[in-house]
Amino acid sequence: MRWLAGLALGAAVAAPFVLSSDYALHLAVMACVYLILASSLNLVMGHGGLLSLAHPAFFGAGAYAAALLAIRGAPFLAGLAAALALAAAAGAAVGLPALRLSRHAFVMVTLSVTLLFQILALNWTTVTRGPMGIPGIPLPALLGVTIATKTQFYYLMLALALACIASVVVVTRSPAGRALMAVRESDVLAAALGINPLRYRLQAFVIAAAWAGAAGAGYAHYISIVDPSVFDFYWMESLLVMVILGGPGSVAGVAAAAVVFTAVPEWLRVSQDLRMVLYGAILLAAILFLPEGLSGWLAARRTARALRAEQARA
């Protein structure tokens, strides 16, 4: 597995030298955005066992925060920090009441939060300019270098994505991550061991929200305009396909699925509506036939093969 990760990293770093067209580079940048979103959602959904539909809300909140600061002349890093902080605060404000609810109600509330944020962005026109959005977000500058080309944006977003994936790995291997997974398996048993379910779930929820905010900040600078479509359910649908087909709880599986499902729909070249229908069908098929995603399916096959080999030897 380790050499595979090394290979993927090498390929990611070398990508701009191989990808010739501007369009392919654009997809690579979007793949990094999706890597951040899907990996952070995986922490909540896969490791935490919490189906949250609020991820586009935090993504959009980060995008708006970064955009509003940048057009007022704030440096990129300040905007990024503000996006992280705002998304994390929103995550805490949503998570604290919502995580105390039944699991079903939690899902309903998180969906409502995304819808509410979109309503807010559409109607709070004095700040967000409503459906017109905020255009003209300046190019970010880091350490005196202005990030202007697609290749530069790609490396910026790749760095963010790698940091996000690294943080997910660190969290899941830490005692807090173990506690989170124990809570996923059984919150009653975990509570009996002295683990406070709410605390670890809230931690994971806030960390994931913060990363979604960071992705939003990067995305806003990249496309240079933010409008209420950042809260569209389209994002959530893609993320669900990525996490579920990648295998909830599998960092590598979700990362691979994020890259694949950024590229595949572009190659299919179908209209947006038809693409959504296809994604819905893929999602439905995955839930019915591959409940643990492709990585779970592969793991089950490996186990079965090892078992057969064992029996053949005996």
Added chain:
Amino acid sequence: MLEQHLVNGVILGAGYALIAVGLTLVYGILEVVNFAHGELYMVGAYAALSLTLAGAPYGWAAPAAVLAVGAVGWVAYRCAIRPTLGRPYEAAILATLAVSIIVQNGARLIWTATPREVPSPLAYQVVEIGTVAVTSQQLLVLGVAVAAFGGLHLLIFHTRMGRAVRACAQSRDGCLMVGVDVRRVAAVTVVIGGALAGLAGVAMAPVYNISPTMGTGAVFKAFAVVIIGGMGNVLGAAAVGLALGLLESLVGGYFTLTARDAVGFLGMIGVLLLRPQGLFARRVRA
């Protein structure tokens, strides 16, 4: 003006109640939140549109559209709910969410995203009662809601099927033990819940413009109503739906339309903070 807002609110609330009752009924019996519920409302409206465009008068198109929605509800049950019964809770949610995505975007492919108007002769007949003016179509929404709740009550408390539904709500294992066909009860519940949403769509379509995303807005309100009313509590959902309609109408009349859309959500947040189990304790069961 106050009377007018109150009357409008009751009619709006009757629509909300119709949608929310179907959602909470399915949850109360199957412990499944049907995320495709809003799409059934939308399909009802579009089925009515297609039938009237094909030349059927509204009086014929409306019941036919409700039947069509029932059929769609049954397909959703077979594809998404039945295969996920007994699986972890998120399987049913994700499966119904996938159905919702397919139906909503399929509708956009068929009927395009442009908002449409469903023609109904009742929409232009204005009835004046004192200082209040309502259209016959609005009265129809109210009448349909009252009739639907009456029918639901009869079905659940005075038929054999209804007894099986109530039994399933109490204990699914117990039902299996005494030979109640739980899958049939589940199918009936989902179809009835869906048909109620479809009924709301058909009745309200001529009052408001329709669009493929109308289901999302409806389910947003219905979630708030169901959570405030206590999940699975049918009477709670009906009462809160009516109250939400009234409140929205008043807020929309005296404040801004934006504030109106936030009422349900703020109510939901308030209830979640103070009474996470809903206003009416979780006493399911019709």
